[in-house]
Amino acid sequence: MKWREYAEQMALLARNLLAQDSVQATLDEIAASAVRLVDGCDAAGILAVRKGRAVTLAAHGDMVRESDRLQGELGEGPCFDLAHGEGGQRVYRIADLTEPQPAWERYASGARELGVGSMTGVLLYTDDADFGALNLYARQPGTFGEDIEVAGWLLASHAAVALADARTIDQLEHAMETRHAIGEAMGILMERHRLSEDDAFQVLRRISQHHNIKLRDVAQRVRTDRTDPA
Known part of the structure; x- marks a missing residue:
């Protein structure tokens, strides 16, 4: 998708997110919009870590909940670490999950069995706290290149505004x-x-x-x- 087209889609997304009537509806729409807007994205979800436990806040695509469950059981994984605030990271990208992943060796093995080929994620945060991690999945290795980090930040920024608004309304x-x-x-x-x-x-x-x-x-x-x- 060209950047001009993507910007137009972001504008539409902002209006659509602000039209949701609850925090949960906003979270669900964020995940669905990621799949709809990001080229090659097959599934997306929002993972939070509450009291050391992985909690799936939204999921669009079957592999999301299985991936979240696996990370919760193992206590490791890129989404888990990002949502947990490990290392102060705000974004991660795994271009090819078929390659060795020393930081998450057990998770990477399980994720490959789930059919995950490429992953990326960005932290969602409002003005007072981190909300969780927005994670994008692709079955095809090499799907998410460097450009996805900018696209992810744009999506997460719109999502953060909508979340703050939805929480206030709730x-x-x-x-x-x-x-x-x-x-x-x-x-x-x-x-x-x-x-x-x-x-x-x-x-x-x-x-x-x-x-x-x-x-x-x-x-x-x-x-x-x-x-x-x-």
Whole structure:
């Protein structure tokens, strides 16, 4: 794909990513877009490392989850190391996986059995934290040359903006839902027990603290069960 055409595709991608309605939908679209936009890319996924464990956040193509599972079991691999922050890397590229890979010998052997011939990845990060690694797979060795690093950065940059936006929207929606649930539960208690607004809130708060349950969950129980929280 020529760079002008790729730039136009990136502009379309930016609009498409920002149109997604959740963080998960954004992650899924990032992976799907990588396969659609990058020449020779057969599969793509987003891998995160949480408390030392590999977690597949998105996968487009069968080999992605198998590759992530293998790296998680072995505790090694280019995607795993990148997502884990090993060596301070922001990008990796394996042009030909059929050649020896001393850093990931066990993973490379397993990846070849999965049909992976070439790999590349770039770190996805928002303004406050690393999100994970966007990894691209090709069955054909030699697919990803040096140009892919620039293309990967462009894709990851657009993805990071969309992720930050999606996370903000999710947080706002969650906050609004929580406020609505608590307000409705307070109204039920006020009507049932003739409590003031402040007293109703304090009842919910005390139950939350005493039973170590989130305030929103206490409110939801009052709303759905219509039971006395005491």
